[in-house]
Amino acid sequence: MSTALAAIAPELTLAVMALVLLLLAAVRGQAAARPVLRGGAVALALVFAVLGATAGAPAQSVFGDMVVVDVFATALKMALVLALMAALALSAAPMRLDNIARPEYPIVTLLAGVGMMGMVSAQHFLALYVAMEMQALALYILVSSGASSARSAEAGVKYVLLGALASALMLFGMALLYGATGALDYVTIRTVLEGVDAPGLTVGAGLAFLLAGMAFKISATPFHMWTPDVYAGAPTRVTTLLALAPKIAAAGALARLLFGPLEPLAAQWVPILVVLSVASMSWAALAGVVQGDLKRLMAYSTIGNMGYMLLGFIAGGADGLAAALFYLLVYVLSVAGVFAVILAMRRDGRVVTEIVELSGLARSRPLLAAGMAALMLSLAGVPPLAGFFAKFVVFKVLIDQGMWLLAVYGLLTTVVAAYYYIKVVKVLYFDIPAEPLDRAPARARAAVLAVSVLGVVALLLAPGLGLDVARVAVAPLF
Amino acid sequence: MTPADLAFFVLAAVLLASALGVVFTRNPVHAVLLLVLTFFNAAGVFILLGAEFLAMLLIIVYVGAVMVLFLFVVMMLRVDPAKMRAQGRAALPLGLLVAGVLMAEMAAVALSFAALPGAASPAFALPEGVTDARALGRVLYTDFVYPFQVAGLILLIAMVGAIALTQRARPDIKRQSVADQTARRPGDAMEIVKVTPRTGA
Amino acid sequence: MVTQPHFLFLASALFAVGAFGLFWRRHNVIVLLMCLELMLLAANLAFVTFAAYAGDLAGQVFVMFTLTVAAAEAAIALAILLLFFRGRGSIAVESLSSLRG
Numbered sequence: 001m002s003t004a005l006a007a008i009a010p011e012l013t014l015a016v017m018a019l020v021l022l023l024l025a026a027v028r029g030q031a032a033a034r035p036v037l038r039g040g041a042v043a044l045a046l047v048f049a050v051l052g053a054t055a056g057a058p059a060q061s062v063f064g065d066m067v068v069v070d071v072f073a074t075a076l077k078m079a080l081v082l083a084l085m086a087a088l089a090l091s092a093a094p095m096r097l098d099n100i101a102r103p104e105y106p107i108v109t110l111l112a113g114v115g116m117m118g119m120v121s122a123q124h125f126l127a128l129y130v131a132m133e134m135q136a137l138a139l140y141i142l143v144s145s146g147a148s149s150a151r152s153a154e155a156g157v158k159y160v161l162l163g164a165l166a167s168a169l170m171l172f173g174m175a176l177l178y179g180a181t182g183a184l185d186y187v188t189i190r191t192v193l194e195g196v197d198a199p200g201l202t203v204g205a206g207l208a209f210l211l212a213g214m215a216f217k218i219s220a221t222p223f224h225m226w227t228p229d230v231y232a233g234a235p236t237r238v239t240t241l242l243a244l245a246p247k248i249a250a251a252g253a254l255a256r257l258l259f260g261p262l263e264p265l266a267a268q269w270v271p272i273l274v275v276l277s278v279a280s281m282s283w284a285a286l287a288g289v290v291q292g293d294l295k296r297l298m299a300y301s302t303i304g305n306m307g308y309m310l311l312g313f314i315a316g317g318a319d320g321l322a323a324a325l326f327y328l329l330v331y332v333l334s335v336a337g338v339f340a341v342i343l344a345m346r347r348d349g350r351v352v353t354e355i356v357e358l359s360g361l362a363r364s365r366p367l368l369a370a371g372m373a374a375l376m377l378s379l380a381g382v383p384p385l386a387g388f389f390a391k392f393v394v395f396k397v398l399i400d401q402g403m404w405l406l407a408v409y410g411l412l413t414t415v416v417a418a419y420y421y422i423k424v425v426k427v428l429y430f431d432i433p434a435e436p437l438d439r440a441p442a443r444a445r446a447a448v449l450a451v452s453v454l455g456v457v458a459l460l461l462a463p464g465l466g467l468d469v470a471r472v473a474v475a476p477l478f
Numbered sequence: 479m480t481p482a483d484l485a486f487f488v489l490a491a492v493l494l495a496s497a498l499g500v501v502f503t504r505n506p507v508h509a510v511l512l513l514v515l516t517f518f519n520a521a522g523v524f525i526l527l528g529a530e531f532l533a534m535l536l537i538i539v540y541v542g543a544v545m546v547l548f549l550f551v552v553m554m555l556r557v558d559p560a561k562m563r564a565q566g567r568a569a570l571p572l573g574l575l576v577a578g579v580l581m582a583e584m585a586a587v588a589l590s591f592a593a594l595p596g597a598a599s600p601a602f603a604l605p606e607g608v609t610d611a612r613a614l615g616r617v618l619y620t621d622f623v624y625p626f627q628v629a630g631l632i633l634l635i636a637m638v639g640a641i642a643l644t645q646r647a648r649p650d651i652k653r654q655s656v657a658d659q660t661a662r663r664p665g666d667a668m669e670i671v672k673v674t675p676r677t678g679a
Numbered sequence: 680m681v682t683q684p685h686f687l688f689l690a691s692a693l694f695a696v697g698a699f700g701l702f703w704r705r706h707n708v709i710v711l712l713m714c715l716e717l718m719l720l721a722a723n724l725a726f727v728t729f730a731a732y733a734g735d736l737a738g739q740v741f742v743m744f745t746l747t748v749a750a751a752e753a754a755i756a757l758a759i760l761l762l763f764f765r766g767r768g769s770i771a772v773e774s775l776s777s778l779r780g
Contacts, residue, residue, distance in 0.1 A: 008624075015631060022638065063624040104642035111635050118628060126741050130628040133748045137632060137755055141639030144759045150766030156759040157708055164715045164752060165701070171722040171745060172694060175738075176587065179687075179729035182597035184737050195596040203594070205587045486681045490689045497693055500713050501700035513713050520720055527686065527731040529739050532723075532746075539746055544716075544753045551757045552709055555764050573702025577695045584691030589684050593733070600735035613736055614743065622740050629747045636751035640758040 004062035007069045010050045010077055011117045017043035018110040025103035033101035037092050040106045044085045044113075051078050059476055065185050066124035075473035076120040076252040079329060083244035084113045086336045089444035090343055091237035097346070097440070098235070105145055109241065112138030116245055120252035123260070125174045125184045128253060129167075132217070135246060136163050143242070146235040155233025162226040166216030173209030176202050177261075189261035199265060207265055210257070211272050217250040220310065221279035224303045228291075231299035236351065239295055240339035243302055244332050251309065251328050255321055258313060259477045266316065273314050278409065280307030285416040294342055295353050297420060298335065301379060304417055305331045308394055311410055315397040318471065318478045323393045326470040330390040330459070334375050337452025340445045341372045346438040355424060360433025369428045371453045378456045380421035381414050386459040386466075393467060486526055493519035506552045514545050528604075531611040686728040694721035708763075712756055719749050 005012065021039045025032040051074055059070035088109060095101045115138065118131030140160045146152025178184055180202040181192040193199060215223040231239050262269060284304030291297040309331070312324025345352050362369040378387035391414060398407040459466055496519065499512040517540050524533035602621065605613050618626060700714030723742045730738025 022634075064621050066624050102642060104638055108635060108639060108642075111631060114631065115628075126622070126625050126737075126744060127628075129741075130625045130632065130744055130748065133752070134628055134632050134635065137639070137751060138635050140755050140759065141635070141643060144643055144762055150763075153759055153763040153766050157763050160752075160756045160759055161708070161711055161715070164712075164756065165718075167752075168697075168715055168718040168722060171719065172725065174741075175722050175725035175729065178726065178738060178741075179591065179733075180594050180597065182593055182599070182733050182735065183601065184741065185601070188598045188601075192594055192596055192598055196594050200590075200592075200594065201587050202591055205583060480680075483681045486685065490685075493689065494692055494696065497696045497717050500710075500717065501696060501703060506707065506709055509710055509713055513716065516717065517720070520724060523686070523689070523724065524727055526681075527727050529727050529731065529742075532727060532739055532742050535743065535746055539750055544750050547753060547757055548709070548713070551760065554761075555709075570703065573699050576702060577699035580698055581692065581695040584694060585688060588687035588691045591684055591687055597733075600733055600737070602736035602740075604734050604736055610739075614739060617736055617740060618743070625744055629744055632748055632751050636754045640754050643758045644761055 003060070004067075007060055007062045008067060008121075009054065010047045010081075011114050011121075013050055014043060014047045014110055014117070015114045017046065018107050018114070021103070021110070022107050025107065028103075030102065032103040033095070036103040037088065037095075037106050040088050040110055041085060043110060044081050044088065048078065048081045048085075051081065061123060063127075064124075065187060066127040067118075067121045068123040069121060070476040072252070072255075072473050072476045073121045075469070076248055077117050079332065080113065080116050080120070080245055080248050083248060083332055083336070084109065084241070086448050087237070087241035087244060090240050090340060090448055092444060093440065093442045094235065094237045094343060094351075097349070098351075100145070102145075105142060108138045108141050112142070112241075113245065116249035119249040120256070122253060122256065123186045125178065128257075129171065129174065132170075132253065133167060135249060136167065139163075139238075139242065139246065142238045143230060143234040145238065146233075151233045152235055155230045158226050158233075159230045162216060166213045166223070169209045169216075170213030173206045173211075173213060176206030176209065180206065186256070186261040190263060193261065193264040199268070203265065204268060207262065207268055208272070211269060211276075214250065214254050214257070215276055218247060218254065218306045218309075219299075219303055220276040220306050221283040221303060224280065224283070227303055228296045228299040231302075232293055232295045232353075236295065236339070236343050236353070239298070240336070240343065243298060243335050243339060247302070247306070248328065248332060251324070255313070255324070255474070255477065259321060270314055270316070273310050274406065277307045277310035277314060278406070280304060280310070281410060281413040281417075285413040288417060288420045291420070292355055293353050294345075294355050294358075294424075297355065297424075298338060298342075301335070301417075301421075304413070305379075307413075308391060308410060311394045311398055311406065314406070315394075315401045315403065317397075317401075318474055319400070320397045321474045321477065322467065322470040323397045325474055326467050327390045327394050329466065329470070330378075330386045330456075333452055333455045334378050334387060337371060337375045337449045337456070338379075340449040340452065341368060341375075344368060344437065344440075344442070344445055346440070347435060349438065352437075355427055356431075357434060357437075358424070358427050359431035360428075361437070362429045363433050364436040368449070371449045373425045373428055374453050374456060376421040376424045380418040382418070384460050386456040389459060389463050482526060486523070489519045489522040489526070493523065507549070510545060510549045510552055513548070514541050517541050517545070529610060531609075531614055683728060683732045687725065690721045690724040690728065693724065694718055697721060708760055712753070712760075716749070716753070719745065 021036045025036055055074050059068065061068045088106060112135045115131045115134030119128060119135065122128035122131055140156060140163065143159050144153050144156030177189065181189045183189050183192060212223060219227040231242065234242065258269060280303050284300045284307065288297060288300035291300060309324050309327045312320045312327060342353065345357060374385065378385035381388045381391045395407045395410060493516055496512045496515040500509045500516065503509050503512060517536055521533040521536045524536060602617050697714045697717035701711060704710040704714065723745055726738045726742050
């Protein structure tokens with residue numbers, strides 16, 4: 001038991017810290033809002049240290065093979081902790097300004113983090129299901145937590161309905177796979193599936209349901225319909241979280257499923273992923289062009305980027321998955337900075353999110369504008385920024401696998417999508433200046449933006465480094 | 479046809495009929511009550527399958543707590559059935575299509591079902607001569623302790639979240655504060671004035 | 680003689696009814712939630728059937744957890760619905776369209 005507890009020490013630390021902070025909130029009431037936020041940051045730093053300390057440990061499965069702790073899990077958990085930290089730091093200022101500084105929300109964010117960490121470690125359908133529901137429930141709460149209740153609650157209603165549908169689909173898929181293979185843990189399922197030539201109808205249906213549920217979670221077209229509404233309706237501090245952390249967790253869980261128990265079914269799931277990926281890339285490129293709201297634009301950006309990430313899964317093998325992981329991390333790094341800028345958009349105390357509100361920002365706030373422009377160009381895939389390199393790597397593994405057509409199609413959608421990123425840059429630099437945005441001191445925002453922009457630019461100095469790290473991280477899956 | 483078979487067909491028929499009722503009735507209160515009926519019949523089917531404890535759980539947790547919660551919300555929101563809009567007629571063809579395709583596929587899956595050759599032998603075989611509840615209890619706190627703890631955290635999140643979301647600060651309402659009352663000391667409320675004789679207060 | 684396919688067919692039919700309800704009753708959030716409960720029940724039924732015929736307890740344990748989680752999910756969903764109702768004064772949710780799809 002003690003080795004099992006040691007193996008999940010990061011999750012345990014975060015959960016215990018969240019409970020301690022909850023007690024603090026129970027005793028001190030609303031006054032605890034600030035200490036809880038600080039405590040949350042400390043907790044995450046602590047978890048990061050724990051993760052760092054255990055990073056070199058050999059892989060092990062604990063709790064009757066339900067949970068696996070390996071380099072892949074540890075690497076994704078580190079990324080998750082950093083994403084949560086960024087989201088938490090960015091949430092402080094808006095919560096104060098909107099006068100809803102409640103201690104419960106940071107605590108729920110931390111507990112969502114526990115669920116996400118559980119997802120990337122899950123090696124058993126039950127462990128995956130409970131961890132995924134844990135993060136989903138926490139996110140439903142956060143999405144509905146806006147001060148201007150009506151819009152936020154509406155986004156919450158949509159998110160709950162579609163999230164519950166996704167979990168019902170996944171559950172049915174799990175049930176069918178369980179019925180066919182007689183097992184719930186990944187290792188046994190893989191052994192059983194490897195032993196049969198034709199997996200049959202039940203397994204096929206189970207796979208389809210499971211993938212449909214996962215597609216909801218990573219918001220791949222045609223299961224993306226909740227994304228723009230929820231991104232736009234949720235408070236921006238929560239949208240920041242939504243765009244970063246759950247995507248890492250869902251991609252990690254998907255990788256474990258596809259390259260673990262479902263690996264023998266690759267012939268079935270590759271075509272499904274091709275459809276999801278092509279649909280996501282195309283739809284995001286087309287629908288993104290007409291968006292006037294920056295948060296909706298970022299929703300379509302997420303959908304499109306998930307499509308490009310799936311290309312890495314389709315290419316398959318350690319190289320393909322490493323490319324996908326690298327793509328995901330570059331995406332998260334860039335988007336964190338973009339949301340730092342969106343959170344700075346307030347005029348006369350009111351939140352504004354339209355793209356036109358950024359007009360001529362280069363005059364009034366040159367640094368902010370330069371940072372935003374760099375991130376937009378990176379997302380558009382303009383060389384030599386990190387976004388270009390990430391797309392290049394993904395397309396390269398596709399071409400190595402002989403999937404020319406898909407790579408060329410991806411490239412085409414990139415060109416279309418680049419239009420709307422570059423449009424933002426044009427608005428920043430060449431439009432007639434609008435009223436200047438409110439100036440509010442926000443060290444956290446500046447720090448996140450700086451890290452994001454520097455990361456995106458600095459990758460140029462060592463383009464191979466990030467990819468090497470991704471290769472090491474995915475090694476345990478193969 | 480054995481009594482168990484007869485029971486299955488009766489339960490299944492009522493189950494499906496009440497589920498259809500949930501979908502088609504206009505009155506949300508009726509829908510909740512039909513859902514309760516559905517769950518009762520499902521509990522009966524669980525018993526036929528030998529899962530007595532889950533059957534009880536379904537009635538206690540689902541009918542007892544969740545459905546009452548639904549009923550409570552329906553009544554609190556005063557959803558007026560007369561005002562409820564006509565159903566989504568436009569969505570009917572699409573709905574029928576999706577449900578039909580789903581049904582056909584799943585019927586094919588159900589009717590052709592056979593566990594894969596070489597399917598794993600049960601990881602937790604049902605022990606002989608032990609009640610369902612006892613068998614579940616033996617594995618729940620040992621082999622499944624990890625999901626059990628996570629489920630505890632899930633319930634905690636639900637509780638904290640539901641309270642944080644729906645609680646409204648009502649400064650206009652006066653409430654008794656027991657802590658304040660017991661923390662009150664005589665010195666807070668009273669001032670003892672020593673009146674020296676013949677000078678007045 | 681009732682066999683495993685009978686139970687699976689019942690689960691499938693229940694799942695399809697729930698899915699149909701999602702399309703047919705999309706103007707009332709609370710009925711939508713009930714349809715989702717039907718679909719979850721169908722998944723649970725499938726789990727119990729597989730568990731019973733394989734003589735495995737794991738499937739039954741899984742259902743215990745889905746019941747727990749679904750109860751928590753219903754509580755959250757209804758809390759959010761309440762919040763929505765306070766803001767709008769209605770759950771007859773063509774008002775959901777204020778965020779475009």
